[in-house]
Amino acid sequence: MDHGAPELTIGFLTFNLSTVLMLVITAIIVFLIAFIATRNLKLKPTGMQNFMEWVMDFVKGIIKNNMDWKTGGRFHILGITLIMFIAVANLLGLPFSGIVIDGQLWWKSPTADPTVTLTLASMVTVLATYYGIKMRGTKHYFGTFVQPMSFLLPLKIIEEFANTLTLGLRLYGNIYAGEILLGLIAGIAGTGVLGFLGGLIPGMAWIGFSIFIGFIQAFIFTMLTMVYLSHKVSADH
Amino acid sequence: MNLDYLVLGAEAGHFNGGDVLATLIIFLILMVLLKKFAWGPLMGIMQQREELVAGEIEAAENARIESAKALEEQKVLLKEARTEAQAIIESAKKQGEVQRDEIITAARTEANRLKESAVREIETEKEKAIAAVRDEVVSLSVLAASKVLGKEISEEDNSALIKETIAKAGEAK
Numbered sequence: 001m002d003h004g005a006p007e008l009t010i011g012f013l014t015f016n017l018s019t020v021l022m023l024v025i026t027a028i029i030v031f032l033i034a035f036i037a038t039r040n041l042k043l044k045p046t047g048m049q050n051f052m053e054w055v056m057d058f059v060k061g062i063i064k065n066n067m068d069w070k071t072g073g074r075f076h077i078l079g080i081t082l083i084m085f086i087a088v089a090n091l092l093g094l095p096f097s098g099i100v101i102d103g104q105l106w107w108k109s110p111t112a113d114p115t116v117t118l119t120l121a122s123m124v125t126v127l128a129t130y131y132g133i134k135m136r137g138t139k140h141y142f143g144t145f146v147q148p149m150s151f152l153l154p155l156k157i158i159e160e161f162a163n164t165l166t167l168g169l170r171l172y173g174n175i176y177a178g179e180i181l182l183g184l185i186a187g188i189a190g191t192g193v194l195g196f197l198g199g200l201i202p203g204m205a206w207i208g209f210s211i212f213i214g215f216i217q218a219f220i221f222t223m224l225t226m227v228y229l230s231h232k233v234s235a236d237h
Numbered sequence: 238m239n240l241d242y243l244v245l246g247a248e249a250g251h252f253n254g255g256d257v258l259a260t261l262i263i264f265l266i267l268m269v270l271l272k273k274f275a276w277g278p279l280m281g282i283m284q285q286r287e288e289l290v291a292g293e294i295e296a297a298e299n300a301r302i303e304s305a306k307a308l309e310e311q312k313v314l315l316k317e318a319r320t321e322a323q324a325i326i327e328s329a330k331k332q333g334e335v336q337r338d339e340i341i342t343a344a345r346t347e348a349n350r351l352k353e354s355a356v357r358e359i360e361t362e363k364e365k366a367i368a369a370v371r372d373e374v375v376s377l378s379v380l381a382a383s384k385v386l387g388k389e390i391s392e393e394d395n396s397a398l399i400k401e402t403i404a405k406a407g408e409a410k
Contacts, residue, residue, distance in 0.1 A: 010255065119260040
């Protein structure tokens with residue numbers, strides 16, 4: 001488990017090249033899936049178009065659960081991109097998890113890096129704050145911090161950070177733990193014939209479970225994004 | 238914020254600012270590209286389909302209303318036609334009855350007229366016949382009287398004469 005990370009420092013910015021590489025691969029895969037699925041669109045959908053439309057309707061359903069479509073419609077594209085991106089990112093670490101070159105770990109899920117997940121979570125918080133102020137006004141936005149009672153102000157401030165942290169770390173923890181365990185099982189399977197046979201069943205079970213977790217976490221992340229957004233932009237909160 | 242000890246494979250103790258930047262940039266670029274190349278067209282086609290379905294439903298609704306109206310119209314027309322037919326039959330019946338009565342009356346009148354004329358003719362003929370018989374009787378009487386006057390005859394002669402007369406009368410007739 002103690003592999004190095006391929007790092008590159010440009011000025012004051014340090015890049016984990018493995019993370020950047022996996023982010024790019026994730027983005028390319030998501031783009032290709034979406035791009036290929038939406039070629040020659042028809043009014044009567046077939047094949048991949050059906051799948052993409054299902055994803056769209058699914059995200060639309062998530063948004064509609066949290067706010068009315070008039071306010072929530074603008075977050076549709078964000079929601080679809082988030083759910084696709086995170087789902088693909090979560091699954092990406094499974095097939096070749098733990099490819100190590102020169103003692104450096106190159107292939108993993110980008111979401112198994114807390115920097116990535118916390119960046120996405122922070123982005124959501126910033127967006128929520130931005131849209132909250134833009135759509136409801138500055139006065140209303142700061143007013144929500146002392147609602148329903150002013151002594152809740154410290155809790156409300158903590159909540160902002162807690163939301164961001166839990167949103168990011170929940171995703172990270174799930175995927176990171178999944179890959180650690182997958183790495184351990186792969187380690188067992190690599191010890192010999194007996195180890196291979198012993199590791200085969202748990203390995204398959206854990207990969208299946210990880211696929212499930214990957215989708216569920218993508219759904220939860222998108223769901224919570226919409227919950228936080230609706231807290232800020234909806235009139236009844 | 239030092240998270241590197243949590244990163245799979247990371248061990249150095251510094252903040253990966255580059256990863257934050259890379260994540261944001263890659264995600265935002267992906268979102269923009271997808272909006273342009275995938276979600277935009279897909280949303281467009283879904284919108285189009287929604288409109289199409291709404292239009293079709295509206296058209297179907299309109300067609301339904303129209304057909305209901307047409308049906309109502311046809312019903313009214315049928316009713317009218319039926320009433321009219323009934324009226325025509327009724328009037329034809331009435332006319333037929335009237336005509337029948339007329340014909341019967343005319344026939345009866347004609348029959349009466351014929352009967353009367355026949356009776357009159359019979360009367361006339363009868364009178365004529367009576368007159369003729371009377372004339373005959375007169376002439377026979379005259380003949381018989383002249384015979385009686387012309388010759389004194391016996392009973393036998395008398396009877397022969399009568400017979401003769403009668404025979405003559407028969408001849409004369």
